[in-house]
Amino acid sequence: MSIRHFVGGAVALAAVAAGTFGGAGTASAAAPAAAITVHGGHGGHGGHGGHGKATAPERVLSDSALVRASRALVHSARRHGNQHVTMVIMERAGTIRLVVRTRKAGPQTYESAKRKAYTAVAFGQPTSALTGNETIKQIPGTLVLPGGVPVKYRGFPIAGIGVGGAPDGRIDEAIANDVLAAIGR
Secondary structure: OOHHHHHHHHHHHHHHOOOOOEOOEOOOOEOOHHHEEEEOOOOOOOOOOOOOOOOOOEEEEOHHHHHHHHHHHHHHHHHOOOOOOEEEEEEOOOOEEEEEEOOOOOOHHHHHHHHHHHHHHHHOOOHHHHOOOHHHHOOOOOOOOOOEEEEEEOOEEEEEEEEEOOOOHHHHHHHHHHHHHHHOO
């Protein structure tokens, strides 16, 4: 893993992050306001979104929070034994906001990371806490192996971080938790 991979991820992030994404927080503590952007809601339309229905503003991760996530992935993967992993951050609506792949990460790592992110945001729990749930295992798109953690804002999951590729899912989850901590800085 090199700075080249981080820079490549940051360039991709800049292209992808033209919009805004899911707010930040952890299961135990809220992220600082700097990590959160408000998107939508009443704005200048009186809260009706142009369709006569009130809409709530969406809490999304700021672009700077996504850049911190990219850096944290590279540093954490290196610190945990130079792991060859992929990270996916998915917002609550299922939109993928960020993909970062370290050098030599295998082709299967993207799908694993994506499914872990989906599972974490959909169920609002780390994927390691769901491993014994046979019902969730049957839902298409889920993966109940360690490595997915939810990003919460005021107790509600707004995004999922999925990491895949380490030889042990506990390493994937440790890296995902490092990324979550970096988002909250």
